[in-house]
Amino acid sequence: MVLLLIAGIPVTVILAATWLWWFVVRGDLDLVGMLGTANRGELIQPPRALAQVEFTAARGAVPPWADRDHQWSLLVANSGPDCGPQCEHNLYLTRQIHMAMGKEVPRIRRLYVADRSPMETALAVAELSDQRPLPVDFPALLATEHRGLSPLQIEAAAFQDLFPEQLAAADTWYLVDPAGWLMMAYDGDDSYKDVISDLKFLLKNSGDQ
DSSP: OHHHHHHHHHHHHHHHHHHHHHHHHHTSOOHHHHHOOSOSSEEEEEEEEGGGSOOEESSSOOOOOSGGGOOEEEEEEEOSSEEOHHHHHHHHHHHHHHHTTGGGGGGEEEEEEESSOGGGOEEOOSSOTTOOOOOSSHHHHHHHHOTTOEEEEOOHHHHHHHOHHHHHOTTOEEEEOTTSEEEEEEOTTSOHHHHHHHHHHHHHHSOOO
16 A cells, blocks of 8 residues: 555656646646736736837947847837826836846846837926926937937837737836847836846846846
8 A cells, every 4th residue: 555655646746737737738727827926017928029020229229139138128118299207207217226226237228119219209297207307308308317228119010019008008118038028017006126026036037147
């Protein structure tokens, strides 16, 4: 009986694992939904590849979407003719999160992606999130308050395909992995500390140091 019990335990484990795998593959069992995940942001499933979209850069070269780049990206998306209060706040929030990462700052960059150039975008806010002097226009905002941020432009149709969450909720912004995959979305329900917790975990475990 003891020998049968010893032999039966690994066989039972293998059969149970096979059963779980079968139902997960068929879509009858959602283990992620049942058990939850450690991340605070909303995982984008499946991830969306920025490399498959043609970008134009307002200044400088478009960053390469390759593993050798070794940078995670905080991406603010914005559509329409202006950058209103939520757009400006998303820019401010991602800047503050980036600065709060300390020694990990070089491993992170910030992107602004819109369906028009900064020169064609109006700054439609009465004040800035940090109450600093209001710039004369949107390009001036990027130049004075967001040095180092890369503004990129894509076609309106591509914007809709890449950023449906932002079109549904203006407070949405994104995290992009070093290979250029749009893999997580954040919104106003996610706290500053939640985002930093996700970033620290990903940077520690990504193996791209």
